[in-house]
Amino acid sequence: MSYTNNLMETLICLFTIKNGIFQILLLRKKSDPYKGYWILPGNILLDNETLEQNVEGITQTKIGLKTIYKKQCYTFSNINRYPNKRVLAVAYIGLIDSSSILLKMQEIPGIEKKWFNINELPKLGYDHEIIVKKCIERLQYLMREPDIFIKLFPSDFTLPELQKVYEQILNKKLDRRNFRKKIINLNLIEDTGYKNEIGNGRPAKLYRFKETFIKQLN
Amino acid sequence: MSYTNNLMETLICLFTIKNGIFQILLLRKKSDPYKGYWILPGNILLDNETLEQNVEGITQTKIGLKTIYKKQCYTFSNINRYPNKRVLAVAYIGLIDSSSILLKMQEIPGIEKKWFNINELPKLGYDHEIIVKKCIERLQYLMREPDIFIKLFPSDFTLPELQKVYEQILNKKLDRRNFRKKIINLNLIEDTGYKNEIGNGRPAKLYRFKETFIKQLN
DNA sequence: AATGAAAAGTGTATTTTTGACAAAATCACT
DNA sequence: AGTGATTTTGTCAAAAATACACTTTTCATT
Numbered sequence: 001m002s003y004t005n006n007l008m009e010t011l012i013c014l015f016t017i018k019n020g021i022f023q024i025l026l027l028r029k030k031s032d033p034y035k036g037y038w039i040l041p042g043n044i045l046l047d048n049e050t051l052e053q054n055v056e057g058i059t060q061t062k063i064g065l066k067t068i069y070k071k072q073c074y075t076f077s078n079i080n081r082y083p084n085k086r087v088l089a090v091a092y093i094g095l096i097d098s099s100s101i102l103l104k105m106q107e108i109p110g111i112e113k114k115w116f117n118i119n120e121l122p123k124l125g126y127d128h129e130i131i132v133k134k135c136i137e138r139l140q141y142l143m144r145e146p147d148i149f150i151k152l153f154p155s156d157f158t159l160p161e162l163q164k165v166y167e168q169i170l171n172k173k174l175d176r177r178n179f180r181k182k183i184i185n186l187n188l189i190e191d192t193g194y195k196n197e198i199g200n201g202r203p204a205k206l207y208r209f210k211e212t213f214i215k216q217l218n
Numbered sequence: 219m220s221y222t223n224n225l226m227e228t229l230i231c232l233f234t235i236k237n238g239i240f241q242i243l244l245l246r247k248k249s250d251p252y253k254g255y256w257i258l259p260g261n262i263l264l265d266n267e268t269l270e271q272n273v274e275g276i277t278q279t280k281i282g283l284k285t286i287y288k289k290q291c292y293t294f295s296n297i298n299r300y301p302n303k304r305v306l307a308v309a310y311i312g313l314i315d316s317s318s319i320l321l322k323m324q325e326i327p328g329i330e331k332k333w334f335n336i337n338e339l340p341k342l343g344y345d346h347e348i349i350v351k352k353c354i355e356r357l358q359y360l361m362r363e364p365d366i367f368i369k370l371f372p373s374d375f376t377l378p379e380l381q382k383v384y385e386q387i388l389n390k391k392l393d394r395r396n397f398r399k400k401i402i403n404l405n406l407i408e409d410t411g412y413k414n415e416i417g418n419g420r421p422a423k424l425y426r427f428k429e430t431f432i433k434q435l436n
Numbered sequence: 437a438a439t440g441a442a443a444a445g446t447g448t449a450t451t452t453t454t455g456a457c458a459a460a461a462t463c464a465c466t
Numbered sequence: 467a468g469t470g471a472t473t474t475t476g477t478c479a480a481a482a483a484t485a486c487a488c489t490t491t492t493c494a495t496t
Contacts, residue, residue: 075290075308077269077270090295175485201444202442396455399476418465
């Protein structure tokens with residue numbers, strides 16, 4: 001029995017809402033094992049960095065993003081989760097809004113990345129399917145915090161959009177009137193006076209977070 | 219930069235209620251560093267075991283207990299949390315009832331262990347004070363699950379006892395009538411018909427978990 | 437201009453949960 | 467019998483969660 005080979009990796013489940021759809025970022029594995037499979041962005045932990053620094057490294061060097069909101073989720077330690085080696089994984093949840101993606105996410109040479117609808121995931125390498133599942137569960141819990149959605153919609157948004165997000169993440173239908181009542185009663189957002197002109201029916205009002213709320217986040 | 223030295227340890231915050239007091243189990247460190255300090259029971263992770271198996275090992279070989287209820291809490295990775303080496307720690311919360319302790323906890327030669335009142339902790343070695351704090355926070359969250367207290371009081375108990383437990387863990391006063399109402403409405407417990415004959419004033423009724431509930435736990 | 441389709445918007449009543457609050461009952465002891 | 471300590475019990479109000487259906491706004495079609 002030895003204890004010298006416990007490699008450690010961090011993995012990040014980076015979630016966003018793109019065009020109203022709940023999505024997760026995956027990378028294409030370029031070499032064996034699991035060559036060709038899609039996997040979570042990850043990194044082997046170095047001696048001289050914390051888990052948080054390591055995750056930060058993933059987002060910068062493999063995803064091409066600056067700081068994002070992230071939260072540690074769970075540490076996985078099945079013996080055979082990694083072939084031929086013993087590697088533990090610490091999974092993090094990341095949240096980012098889609099406009100930040102457009103503005104700030106850079107291409108990284110040699111890395112093929114893609115956003116997948118959460119309901120249309122490909123077959124994942126390693127034990128990443130289990131890890132994604134766990135992170136979604138934790139995210140469902142995080143969504144109870146009333147102001148968490150600013151991570152996904154920091155700028156203008158409509159209430160129907162927001163509701164669809166909650167419905168996808170929580171994986172259940174919500175009543176429109178009750179949802180609306182709840183969000184508005186939080187007193188965090190205000191009507192911009194503008195409307196969402198896209199789409200078929202009646203345009204939805206655009207809301208934004210109140211200045212006072214955004215300030216108190218910092 | 220290398221990644222061969224990331225040792226991993228598990229630590230367990232084992233909580234109980236002894237004589238109505240919220241307590242945690244600590245071990246005396248017998249050698250440097252932190253010789254003489256009290257620390258959390260822990261174990262270096264071996265190549266061929268999962269974190270859960272390792273924690274199980276702690277409870278058996280260092281604490282002298284069979285299986286207990288446990289839940290992963292958080293993974294700590296500060297570079298300098300351990301002197302001279304890089305060691306990550308995965309903290310687990312453990313819960314046990316005091317009668318199981320009396321019946322089942324064995325002395326382990328060479329190990330000095332002691333239950334401490336949570337409000338009277340000694341100076342802890344390493345970063346264990348931070349870890350205890352985090353575990354208590356998580357435990358406070360776990361206490362929202364209505365049936366968690368069976369881990370601390372599986373057998374007969376009185377409602378005032380139970381309330382004191384909640385008050386200590388949540389670290390706030392609760393209204394007696396409202397607490398009582400809430401617990402009874404869970405419909406998990408029943409009056410035994412007996413009373414707690416110890417103490418000064420009016421004896422409290424003894425309650426127990428209903429058979430039907432205990433069965434559905436297995 | 438009229439019509440229909442699509443989606444957003446809106447209010448009320450009911451139930452459930454939470455919170456505040458004070459008096460009576462039981463026991464031990466003297 | 468009286469005192470002290472502790473347990474037990476109920477009601478009312480406020481807040482939060484739930485259920486539920488029709489009207490309004492826009493666009494597209496005729």
